[in-house]
Amino acid sequence: MKLYNLSAGMNPRRVRIFLAEKGVSIPLHEVDVAKNENQTPEFLAINPMGKLPVLELDDGTILTESIAICRYIEARHPEPNMFGTTALETAQIEMWARRAELEMGLQVMHVFANLHPFWEGRIKQVKEYGELAREKLLQRMDWLNAELGNRAPEDREFLIAGRYTIADIILQCALIVGKACQVRIPDEHEHLANWFAGVTSRPTARA
Ligand SMILES: N[C@@H](CCC(=O)N[C@@H](CS)C(=O)NCC(=O)O)C(=O)O
Numbered sequence: 786m787k788l789y790n791l792s793a794g795m796n797p798r799r800v801r802i803f804l805a806e807k808g809v810s811i812p813l814h815e816v817d818v819a820k821n822e823n824q825t826p827e828f829l830a831i832n833p834m835g836k837l838p839v840l841e842l843d844d845g846t847i848l849t850e851s852i853a854i855c856r857y858i859e860a861r862h863p864e865p866n867m868f869g870t871t872a873l874e875t876a877q878i879e880m881w882a883r884r885a886e887l888e889m890g891l892q893v894m895h896v897f898a899n900l901h902p903f904w905e906g907r908i909k910q911v912k913e914y915g916e917l918a919r920e921k922l923l924q925r926m927d928w929l930n931a932e933l934g935n936r937a938p939e940d941r942e943f944l945i946a947g948r949y950t951i952a953d954i955i956l957q958c959a960l961i962v963g964k965a966c967q968v969r970i971p972d973e974h975e976h977l978a979n980w981f982a983g984v985t986s987r988p989t990a991r992a
Contacts, residue, residue, distance in 0.1 A: 796889065941979065
């Protein structure tokens with residue numbers, strides 16, 4: 786197997802952390818987006834979207850989409866469980882994963898794409914769109930901080946299920962890119978800040 790990787794990217798980081806939590810090692814092949822290596826005919830033949838991560842299986846099968854890749858790894862390496870065990874827990878983790886991805890991760894991607902200098906001259910940037918996404922992201926941080934604050938203290942360490950799951954990974958990776966785009970967790974959001982400090986101090990956080 787081979788994982789086509791982009792070290793700084795939000796989505797490849799999800800997969801690297803996930804693999805590290807599972808104790809699974811897959812050779813990485815770095816694709817330098819700054820050098821447009823994701824737009825070469827060779828890479829586009831692998832993923833016509835030109836996006837990372839991509840998992841290439843030993844038989845040549847290609848899997849794209851970070852969460853689909855994580856689900857494949859989960860099925861092959863069930864422990865530690867990251868997607869849920871019971872019907873309820875699986876649904877709750879999915880609920881939090883979708884909140885993390887759609888309510889927050891997506892806004893981070895809009896901020897990054899529309900406001901970050903990396904994309905200047907590479908894609909069409911609409912500053913106002915980026916600013917709106919930044920506002921929405923900050924609103925979601927307000928909501929999440931309040932949500933965590935309303936819980937018993939022992940339930941604030943992880944988003945759901947009382948353990949580290951794919952939902953935590955998705956949000957952690959989003960907020961790392963948020964930081965790089967100058968959208969930091971506001972100082973007064975101690976519950977969200979504590980959650981972030983906890984997940985980013987795990988041994989797998991630098992995977
Ligand atoms: N939904 C995809 C998103 C993949 C994605 O957008 N990857 C980014 C890196 S985080 C990328 O490759 N960007 C390069 C580009 O858009 O040119 C996933 O979850 O894997």
